[in-house]
Amino acid sequence: MRILAIIRQVLDAEESVYVDNRTVDLKGRKLVMDTMDEYGVEEALRIRERGAEAEIVVVGIGPARFEEALRSALSMGADRAIHVETDQEVDPIALSGVVAAIARKEEAQMIFCGGQQADWDSQALGAAVAEHLDWPALTWTRKLELKGTTLAGQRDAEDGVESFEVDLPAVVTTQQDLNEPRYPTLPNIMKAKRKEIRRETLESFGVALKVRSHGVEAQNRERLREVIDGRDAAAAASQLVAMLREKAGVMA
Amino acid sequence: MSTATVSHSSRKVSGGAFLVEDLLPGEIFTPEDLSDEQKQMAEITADFADKHVLGNIQEIEAKNFDLSRKLMRDLGELGLLSVDVPEAYGGMELGHVTSAMLTDKIAVSGSFSVTFSAHVGIGMLPLIWYGSPEQKQKYLPKLASGEWIAAYALSEASAGSDAMNIHTRAALSPDGKHYVLNGEKMWISNAGMAGLFTIFAKVDGEKFTAFLVEAGTPGLTVGPEEHKLGIRGSSTCPLALVDCLVPVENVLGEIGKGHHIAFNVLDVGRYKLAASAVGGARTVLRDGIRYGRDRIAFGKPVTSFGLIQEKIADTAADVYAGEAAVYRTVGAIDAAMPEGEKSPQQIQRAIEEFAVECSILKFWGSEMLERAVDKMFQIFGGYGFVEEFPVERAYRDSRINKIFEGTNEINRLITTGWMVKRAMQGRLALLPAIKKVMDEVMAGPSLQAPPSGALGAERSLVRNAKKLGLFCSGAASQRFGTELSEQQEVVGMLADMLAEIMVSESALLRAEKSAEQMPMGVRLAKYFIANSFRRMVMLAEKLVAAVAEGDTLRTQMAIVRRLAKHEPVNTVALGREITATMVAAGRYTVEEVRG
Amino acid sequence: MILVVVAHADGRVGRSTFGLIAAARQIGRSGPVTALVLGSGVAGVATEIAPYVDQVLVADREELAQYDPQVWAAAVAQIAHEGEADTILLTASRSGRESSARVAVKLDAALLEDVVSVVDRQGALVAERYSCLARVTERIEALSPVVVVSVKPGIFAAAEPTGAEPGEQYDVELAVPPARVRVTGKVRYATDRIALADADVVVSGGRGVGDAAGFERLVVGLADQLGAAVGATRAVVDAGWRPYSEQVGQTGKTVQPKVYIAVGISGAVQHLSGMNKSRLIVAINKDSEAPIFRVCDFGIVGNVESVVPAMIEQIAAARLSRAGS
Numbered sequence A: 001m002r003i004l005a006i007i008r009q010v011l012d013a014e015e016s017v018y019v020d021n022r023t024v025d026l027k028g029r030k031l032v033m034d035t036m037d038e039y040g041v042e043e044a045l046r047i048r049e050r051g052a053e054a055e056i057v058v059v060g061i062g063p064a065r066f067e068e069a070l071r072s073a074l075s076m077g078a079d080r081a082i083h084v085e086t087d088q089e090v091d092p093i094a095l096s097g098v099v100a101a102i103a104r105k106e107e108a109q110m111i112f113c114g115g116q117q118a119d120w121d122s123q124a125l126g127a128a129v130a131e132h133l134d135w136p137a138l139t140w141t142r143k144l145e146l147k148g149t150t151l152a153g154q155r156d157a158e159d160g161v162e163s164f165e166v167d168l169p170a171v172v173t174t175q176q177d178l179n180e181p182r183y184p185t186l187p188n189i190m191k192a193k194r195k196e197i198r199r200e201t202l203e204s205f206g207v208a209l210k211v212r213s214h215g216v217e218a219q220n221r222e223r224l225r226e227v228i229d230g231r232d233a234a235a236a237a238s239q240l241v242a243m244l245r246e247k248a249g250v251m252a
Numbered sequence B: 001m002s003t004a005t006v007s008h009s010s011r012k013v014s015g016g017a018f019l020v021e022d023l024l025p026g027e028i029f030t031p032e033d034l035s036d037e038q039k040q041m042a043e044i045t046a047d048f049a050d051k052h053v054l055g056n057i058q059e060i061e062a063k064n065f066d067l068s069r070k071l072m073r074d075l076g077e078l079g080l081l082s083v084d085v086p087e088a089y090g091g092m093e094l095g096h097v098t099s100a101m102l103t104d105k106i107a108v109s110g111s112f113s114v115t116f117s118a119h120v121g122i123g124m125l126p127l128i129w130y131g132s133p134e135q136k137q138k139y140l141p142k143l144a145s146g147e148w149i150a151a152y153a154l155s156e157a158s159a160g161s162d163a164m165n166i167h168t169r170a171a172l173s174p175d176g177k178h179y180v181l182n183g184e185k186m187w188i189s190n191a192g193m194a195g196l197f198t199i200f201a202k203v204d205g206e207k208f209t210a211f212l213v214e215a216g217t218p219g220l221t222v223g224p225e226e227h228k229l230g231i232r233g234s235s236t237c238p239l240a241l242v243d244c245l246v247p248v249e250n251v252l253g254e255i256g257k258g259h260h261i262a263f264n265v266l267d268v269g270r271y272k273l274a275a276s277a278v279g280g281a282r283t284v285l286r287d288g289i290r291y292g293r294d295r296i297a298f299g300k301p302v303t304s305f306g307l308i309q310e311k312i313a314d315t316a317a318d319v320y321a322g323e324a325a326v327y328r329t330v331g332a333i334d335a336a337m338p339e340g341e342k343s344p345q346q347i348q349r350a351i352e353e354f355a356v357e358c359s360i361l362k363f364w365g366s367e368m369l370e371r372a373v374d375k376m377f378q379i380f381g382g383y384g385f386v387e388e389f390p391v392e393r394a395y396r397d398s399r400i401n402k403i404f405e406g407t408n409e410i411n412r413l414i415t416t417g418w419m420v421k422r423a424m425q426g427r428l429a430l431l432p433a434i435k436k437v438m439d440e441v442m443a444g445p446s447l448q449a450p451p452s453g454a455l456g457a458e459r460s461l462v463r464n465a466k467k468l469g470l471f472c473s474g475a476a477s478q479r480f481g482t483e484l485s486e487q488q489e490v491v492g493m494l495a496d497m498l499a500e501i502m503v504s505e506s507a508l509l510r511a512e513k514s515a516e517q518m519p520m521g522v523r524l525a526k527y528f529i530a531n532s533f534r535r536m537v538m539l540a541e542k543l544v545a546a547v548a549e550g551d552t553l554r555t556q557m558a559i560v561r562r563l564a565k566h567e568p569v570n571t572v573a574l575g576r577e578i579t580a581t582m583v584a585a586g587r588y589t590v591e592e593v594r595g
Numbered sequence C: 001m002i003l004v005v006v007a008h009a010d011g012r013v014g015r016s017t018f019g020l021i022a023a024a025r026q027i028g029r030s031g032p033v034t035a036l037v038l039g040s041g042v043a044g045v046a047t048e049i050a051p052y053v054d055q056v057l058v059a060d061r062e063e064l065a066q067y068d069p070q071v072w073a074a075a076v077a078q079i080a081h082e083g084e085a086d087t088i089l090l091t092a093s094r095s096g097r098e099s100s101a102r103v104a105v106k107l108d109a110a111l112l113e114d115v116v117s118v119v120d121r122q123g124a125l126v127a128e129r130y131s132c133l134a135r136v137t138e139r140i141e142a143l144s145p146v147v148v149v150s151v152k153p154g155i156f157a158a159a160e161p162t163g164a165e166p167g168e169q170y171d172v173e174l175a176v177p178p179a180r181v182r183v184t185g186k187v188r189y190a191t192d193r194i195a196l197a198d199a200d201v202v203v204s205g206g207r208g209v210g211d212a213a214g215f216e217r218l219v220v221g222l223a224d225q226l227g228a229a230v231g232a233t234r235a236v237v238d239a240g241w242r243p244y245s246e247q248v249g250q251t252g253k254t255v256q257p258k259v260y261i262a263v264g265i266s267g268a269v270q271h272l273s274g275m276n277k278s279r280l281i282v283a284i285n286k287d288s289e290a291p292i293f294r295v296c297d298f299g300i301v302g303n304v305e306s307v308v309p310a311m312i313e314q315i316a317a318a319r320l321s322r323a324g325s
């Protein structure tokens, strides 16, 4: 079996966002593998460690810097990587076509991808890839178990937790708490150096963009930040209650 | 994997060369030269430190040693405890650069850093370097996995700095199977959780010898935890040895050669202490910047005030120069190590070669950390003084660094003493260099064109700093001759001058090496060197005043002034620029970050 | 035609759908605003929505009883295609976002995801959305004539009835593919509280409330006094103290109330991204360094165990005295 894990590289959540010339300035900032995707890489590894025979291929579609994220995934234990290099911002629907093409060529049976992108806040990629391939998608999974070619598990639905079963192939989207991603060990970091990263160009996939971005604007709402000492709980509470009444019209 | 798998670009240089030679940027190792793999290791370690060390800091500080031990095992699983362990024993043997880098990156808590360093540094290195194959086979895997924690027991209640004067005795048992150890040890880091102790004792009261002693050995008692000012989450206990029976197989190295083990290990302990000080300073700088950025006074973030900005710039420049000095030294040690299997003598030689750098790093690094902590403390104002804020802990934790691994006084004495001794032995061209400077100043102003480039002025400042250092060494030796060691204050000033030179030059070379890609490095180096040179001149004046009088004093002062002549850099403006970037990044950075 | 996919539960139209209809009217594209009702036994839903739209398409089918994104997307795409819809609007709930991605692929259309505004500019749809964990607003433009739009709930004010005759209802024929995911069980969250997206005041609790009982006492207790909705952090949801439906943040709901009261919440970016658009943010936390204090308007550094009960008591007392006078 072959498992693809789609990964992206994004601004570390702890870094502040600075907008210049309508783009988020990444220069000198800490960039990391999107944590949402990292859960997918981890889960693929665990599926293999629980006994499934699988080759795990990580796929990144983005600028040259994505290679760092691909290396991290290889150090975690993925077998090889495919890097479709482009500086273009490709919308998730257009991107899904590329992923589907790779999945077909690689004859993948399972595709992992993060539930939501930490930069463009999109949740579309997993479902869109599944649609291209005419596969089912299990989104927002919180527990997975592979029995033969049947994938069982639990996922977060809008109104509760759903238990499911599905026959492979399938797309799976991942989120926090599905697992705790491992740190690469030092020996594995050294080993990853020799693993293959295949480079391809976006052009060879002939994608047509579906959405164009006109840039971003920072939204820094100034906050009052009036912080008081609450050791005298009653006094602090009454200050807060008064403030809610006067400034917010609550309990008016 | 040998050190060759990680890039290094350090030329083979001799120890102490920084004073008498002018190196080229390409000849030193800098943090920018770390390989992609090393950077990945650094990131993992830093992430682990933030999440699992800082994330559990209250527990750690409350001496939950089960937790500390678990964290050590976790590090062991990641391979982070086997960086110095030879491949033959399942280790990685990645070299001193990697080892220092991990020590640097783990340093977010004084307590945990001591636990870590006392294990991988002074704890494990005696065995790694001097252990027999059987000893290594027996103990290294357990230590590399973190299953056992290691400790190093040299100090005693009445023998700290004066470590050769230890009173613990060892005598061969009548059946010849054991050494019987009697005595006590004091201040032993990790003692409360250690599985293996390297204990130094004198066989028959005279032959300084190291012993590997397992916890639980009859006759070995670990005393109660000390109640400490800082690093409260680390374990520090006395040991009592009452007819403690240590099997003869557990003698480490040769009988009577234990002091080599003790001191060589300390050299490494010293650069590691500096690496950890640099990491600690970087952490506290981040805390200070983040607090200051959010703290509003007079309607503005306090980081917008010049006097606060100056503290941030000072500390950032200190961290930059500290990194430069540490990585340069470990890079040089790696380059001096022979490839492949190394005998204890080869290791000893390579490390001893850089003993002076290690001592400088120890005292300069610990004092740099203390400055950093104090400055960042000030940004916190009153909040810095209460336990809820990390800087309160950092303030208490930093103090120990000036005490252990050889007090800063002892390391200053070693620094100058080593230099003088090398010169006397003719192994360091100090005397010709001094003579050259003397001749040069006597000959009057030279017409040498100032070096060009973004850091041309700094290159000539560092060159002049060296001349000042050489001149002062000459002046002091001229006055005191072999009695110099009796003049500790002067010896101390010379050590401080050597430190300024070593660290400034490291900053200079580092910045030059990456000047094009890294304009921030150029700014930080300029800032550091400008202030370092000011300190240098003050030291020179103070020294000359202590060694000369009358006409000699006037002549020597004229020389000092001539060597000190330069166009000063506006460090106020430069400092503001530096701070703006650090505040935008919310941490120390060498990149151009806007925000 | 502008196709609005109606979200419904328990036989009622979901509130967010009225926002979708408002968005459809403001978009500036011609053609009837058409509601699409998919499900089983949904006649009541169709009748409820009819007064708000120009026409209603109903596919009342047994196979649609259970929501399956792949099946629903196929149905939406087929109807959009046959009806030559150029704009298809869905609610940007998780399930809505999942099926909208599939619909876009099926129709070879652009997807404008989770938008807070959307309007036609010379034939091209231009929208705004939050990105980078809701720290920036991005402007995007669809490059295809047919566009699928998922609209962030709680942004558009609910549409009023058209005032004209209720929209005509049509039954539609569908080729429904079989569902491939077998749902083998479901634990539903029960909640009878005011919905997060609709509330003027939200009281949210984090791990700092101690345990599930503490949450009930402090957070729900305060919300009751204020007539507020209840929110929770991921940590609280993961601990099983509260249902996922109450989670606020990157992987939960996004809220924009007039007042957001954070009780024992540290203020991780992933949480902030779900509430940083609130008009007024109040924080109660014992750690003066907690990041939440950097984004709050009013904060109390103190123990929730003492501050919150004092608040509850004072608000209750004020209410009593007002009732008495």
Ligand SMILES: Cc1cc2nc3c(=O)[nH]c(=O)nc-3n(C[C@H](O)[C@H](O)[C@H](O)COP(=O)(O)OP(=O)(O)OC[C@H]3O[C@@H](n4cnc5c(N)ncnc54)[C@H](O)[C@@H]3O)c2cc1C
Residues within 6 Å of the ligand: B118, B152, B153, B154, B155, B157, B158, B159, B160, B161, B162, B186, B187, B188, B189, B190, B228, B236, B400, B403, B404, B405, B406, B407, B408, B409, B410, B413, B488
């Ligand atoms: C928390 C902690 C952990 C420690 N961990 C370990 C450990 O793991 N293993 C271990 O073996 N030891 C350890 N030590 C011991 C430490 O190395 C010694 O405390 C240190 O070497 C200083 O020795 P001392 O305390 O006896 O001071 P002293 O030697 O009594 O020195 C007192 C003062 O006199 C100065 N002084 C001494 N001699 C001279 C001189 N010749 N010229 C000028 N000044 C001089 C010193 O610099 C110092 O300022 C630890 C100590 C502490 C506090």
Ligand SMILES: Cc1cc2nc3c(=O)[nH]c(=O)nc-3n(C[C@H](O)[C@H](O)[C@H](O)COP(=O)(O)OP(=O)(O)OC[C@H]3O[C@@H](n4cnc5c(N)ncnc54)[C@H](O)[C@@H]3O)c2cc1C
Residues within 6 Å of the ligand: A035, A036, A175, A176, C205, C206, C207, C208, C209, C232, C233, C234, C235, C236, C247, C248, C249, C250, C251, C252, C253, C263, C264, C265, C266, C267, C268, C269, C270, C271, C274, C284, C285, C286, C287, C290, C302, C303, C304, C305
């Ligand atoms: C990919 C990803 C997605 C995520 N999505 C979300 C999301 O959608 N929503 C979300 O909320 N999180 C999300 N998270 C998790 C997020 O990073 C935080 O872990 C989480 O928000 C923390 O919840 P908390 O504030 O309840 O807990 P903590 O961070 O543990 O904070 C508890 C706070 O309570 C305070 N406290 C404790 N006791 C008291 C007391 N007695 N009185 C007053 N204060 C007290 C403490 O000082 C502390 O600040 C996500 C994380 C990842 C990696």
